[in-house]
Amino acid sequence: MxxxxxxxxxxxxxxxxxxxxxxxxxxxxxxxxxxxxxxxxxxxxxxxxxxxxxxxxxxxxxxxxxxxxxxxxxxxxxxxxxxxxxxxxxxxxxxxxxxxxxxxxxxxxxxxxxxxxxxxxxxxxxxxxxxxxxxxxxxxxxxxxxxxxxxxxxxxxxxxxxxxxxxxxxxxxxTMIDTLLKNRAKFIKPNIWTDLNLNEQKYIVMTLHRPANVDEEGKLKKLIHEIIDNSEDLPLIFPVHPRTAKMLEGLGISHDRLHMIEPLGYLEFNYLVERAKAVVTDSGGITEETTVMGIPCMTLRDNTERPETITIGTNELLGTDPRSIKPAMTKLFSGEWKKGAIPELxxxxxxxxxxxxxxxxxx
CATH class of the missing domain: 3.40.50.2000 (Glycogen Phosphorylase B;)
Structure with a gap:
């Protein structure tokens, strides 16, 4: 066959x-x-x-x-x-x-x-x-x-x-989790870890690429500023998807805690995720990986095709309204984020x- x-x-x-x-x-x-x-x-x-x-x-x-x-x-x-x-x-x-x-x-x-x-x-x-x-x-x-x-x-x-x-x-x-578990011991420390002298649980990882979040310049700017304003003093590591990079070119967004970097390889990216305080994303697959690694995850979408990451795992669906970020960050920093579990099989x-x-x- x-x-x-x-x-x-x-x-x-x-x-x-x-x-x-x-x-x-x-x-x-x-x-x-x-x-x-x-x-x-x-x-x-x-x-x-x-x-x-x-x-x-x-x-x-x-x-x-x-x-x-x-x-x-x-x-x-x-x-x-x-x-x-x-x-x-x-x-x-x-x-x-x-x-x-x-x-x-x-x-x-x-x-x-x-x-x-x-x-x-x-x-x-x-x-x-x-x-x-x-x-x-x-x-x-x-x-x-x-x-x-x-x-x-x-x-x-x-x-x-x-x-x-x-x-x-x-x-x-x-099968995503097959790959994660097989490679977890092989995660590679990316250059940004050393460059910024990062420490475990002392930074947040961001990813944004969906049209609902990145295609409107004003909304994208508000989302990023809300994340910056409510993430206390933690560095924000933002591997930028090519789609998002095009939108960011003319926005002039900068902050000393916001570090926009090139997309990372699988092993480097998950090294960061595994050690992060939390992940803010609009990806679906990342919510599965954070669930298995026990990392708090905030999903900036109005719906998800992976509800098990919410009902069982560490993910919360915030929606696409920038105002939803502050209460979620308050919950995170107060230590009230759920622990989560791993779905069957x-x-x-x-x-x-x-x-x-x-x-x-x-x-």
């Missing part, structure tokens, strides 16, 4: 690394399974892509579709054209997509139209917010998926409500469970 593993953007890489390792183990054990890694080229900035392959031990992709930048429609079209050509020349047994980026949806559609079955890792998660491109990607992908690998029982219920039968749902856990063995199911599927 030849499986296409699709990777297109930074969030995918942490999810595919343990799957590749588990497939290799199954191959060495003599099982009829193999893979080819397909990089769609959706993210092509080295810090947003290349470093992850090196740090996580992901092999060089056999195929790079070179989709590059452009609008959502342009990227989708480019990925579909490239992947269709590949499948017509060399058909695979199964297309395995992960997460909710454009590449996930585009390759799932292309595979199904050529009668190649689709498996979706991280299936069933929903935010309910149709303004998010990722939500559309999730809904479309799950509507044409054959095999659903899920992170929580919440995702299972979401799929059942749409008519997916239990025999196609596989509750396996979270987020144990570092998810990829092994996925591969065992794939061996039985024989697509």
């Amino acid at each position: 030849l499986i296409d593993i699709i990777a297109g953007a930074r969030p995918n890489f942490m999810k595919i690394a343990p799957i590749i390792a588990s497939i290799r183990d199954a191959m060495e054990a003599g099982n009829d399974i193999s893979f080819r890694l397909i990089h769609t080229g959706q993210h092509y900035d080295k810090k947003m892509s290349g470093d992850f392959f090196e740090q996580l031990g992901i092999p060089e992709p056999e195929i790079n579709l070179g989709a590059g930048g452009g609008t959502q429609a342009e990227q989708t079209a480019s990925i579909m054209v490239g992947y269709e050509k590949l499948l017509l020349e060399n058909r695979s047994s199964l297309c395995l997509v992960v997460g909710d980026v454009t590449s996930t949806m585009a390759c799932a559609i292309t595979a199904q139209k050529l009668h190649v079955k689709v498996a979706h890792v991280e299936a069933g998660i929903r935010s309910g917010d149709w303004t998010m491109p990722e939500e559309i990607n999730r809904m479309v992908t799950d509507s044409i998926t054959n095999y659903f690998f899920t992170t929580t029982e919440i995702a299972n219920e979401s799929l059942r409500r749409t008519g997916v039968t239990d025999d196609r749902i596989f509750f396996v856990g979270n 987020w144990d570092g063995k998810t990829a092994d469970r996925i591969v065992q199911h794939l061996l039985k599927i024989k697509a």
Whole structure:
């Protein structure tokens, strides 16, 4: 069985690394399974892509579709054209997509139209917010998926409500956490740690990239100033996403505690997260990592596709109103932030469970 593993953007890489390792183990054990890694080229900035392959031990992709930048429609079209050509020349047994980026949806559609079955890792998660491109990607992908690998029982219920039968749902856990636990002892101290003489629990990590937060200059400025004004005397470490960097160019935001730096590699970034007082973010994946590492997390979004990080973990959903930051910071600094726990099956063995199911599927 030849499986296409699709990777297109930074969030995918942490999810595919343990799957590749588990497939290799199954191959060495003599099982009829193999893979080819397909990089769609959706993210092509080295810090947003290349470093992850090196740090996580992901092999060089056999195929790079070179989709590059452009609008959502342009990227989708480019990925579909490239992947269709590949499948017509060399058909695979199964297309395995992960997460909710454009590449996930585009390759799932292309595979199904050529009668190649689709498996979706991280299936069933929903935010309910149709303004998010990722939500559309999730809904479309799950509507044409054959095999659903899920992170929580919440995702299972979401799929059942749409008519997916239990025999196609596989509750396996979270491959992001496989990667986190495998690499936790290998985290790398970034230069900013030494440059600023940082100390554990004595700084806050920030990430912002979603349109609702960064596309309006006035709102972005208010958010950052609220974080600065209510973070006591702690340094704020802000690895800036390329999308956000473009918006910040003309705003002239500066403060002696605000340190805007280039995007970090996976091992460097999580070194900072693991030792932070808290994380302020609008990312989804980071809320999962902070939950497992027990770090307080403030999410600047009005909804989340990962409710378990709130009901079980260390995350709180603040919304996108800058005024929500002050009470959350007050709660943090008063020592009243919840401790949280780790969701079921987020144990570092998810990829092994996925591969065992794939061996039985024989697509």
